[in-house]
Ligand SMILES: O=C(O)CCC(=O)N[C@@H](CCC(=O)O)C(=O)O
């Protein structure tokens with residue numbers, strides 16, 4: 001049962017509280033801001049924020065915003081924490097219910113992508129697999145699924161989920177979003193406009209359901225979900241936060257329930273790609289021919305061999321393909337990269 005008190009010590013904020021208590025299992029606690037906004041700390045790094053019941057929610061929506069699913073992707077964590085501080089300082093008023101999540105606090109403390117296993121491969125029930133039994137990240141995935149499910153069931157408004165990340169490699173397209181696969185799904189125009197408002201100019205359409213956080217919220221909760229890559233991984237304190245103003249401003253606008261800005265005719269539309277092939281570490285003498293240092297969206301002409309193993313040789317066919325997330329240092333069965341090609345929406 002939540003009790004009404006301070007959420008954090010007086011010299012602390014959400015981020016420092018989350019880092020200090022990363023390995024604690026704390027009881028739920030609740031506080032109410034002077035304007036009636038209710039904040040429940042469901043667990044370390046998980047806040048349910050609800051505007052007072054009489055306040056209008058002009059966009060008729062509920063939002064899940066997560067960061068730190070990978071502990072070393074610090075800039076989006078700092079952005080979310082800064083937005084929460086603004087709310088606590090009464091700089092603006094919240095219009096819609098919010099579930100704010102810092103995904104993997106122990107990995108944030110370690111400054112690592114994960115501690116035992118990649119949290120963003122454990123959703124949609126994958127946390128139940130025997131391989132992950134007893135791992136704290138599996139328990140966290142299960143807890144986050146439950147928190148999101150409860151949030152979706154309590155709030156009948158249109159649900160969006162933005163899972164904020166930064167990428168390991170440099171990128172020829174600095175900011176890009178991934179749209180999880182759900183059969184028959186079309187990207188709503190309002191979501192495309194939101195991405196552009198957030199200075200995210202590129203969209204990548206996934207080709208199949210996955211075990212990522214966004215694939216879960218999209219497939220199981222019917223949310224409009226996007227994994228958003230906002231720049232490059234850097235340790236806390238070393239982020240150029242002015243490069244993240246776009247997402248911060250766009251999220252703040254949604255939190256306040258303000259109308260979307262009118263899109264200028266001169267604004268370029270989203271550049272869209274689709275996944276044509278997911279490279280998996282097959283283990284069977286798997287050989288990956290893309291250098292570790294290559295930037296996301298580097299293009300390869302037809303004929304280029306990307307990977308091979310004892311059974312298969314994957315070669316680019318017909319038209320050029322680009323690579324995103326090249327990373328051969330993953331366990332057998334996990335993703336080494338995505339091959340993509342441009343598509344018209
Ligand atoms: O830069 C990288 O290699 C990874 C960045 C990252 O964490 N990306 C997400 C994308 C999730 C998705 O495929 O929708 C991930 O790998 O979990």
Ligand SMILES: [Zn+2]
Nearest residue numbers: 070073165166
């Ligand atoms: Zn990430």
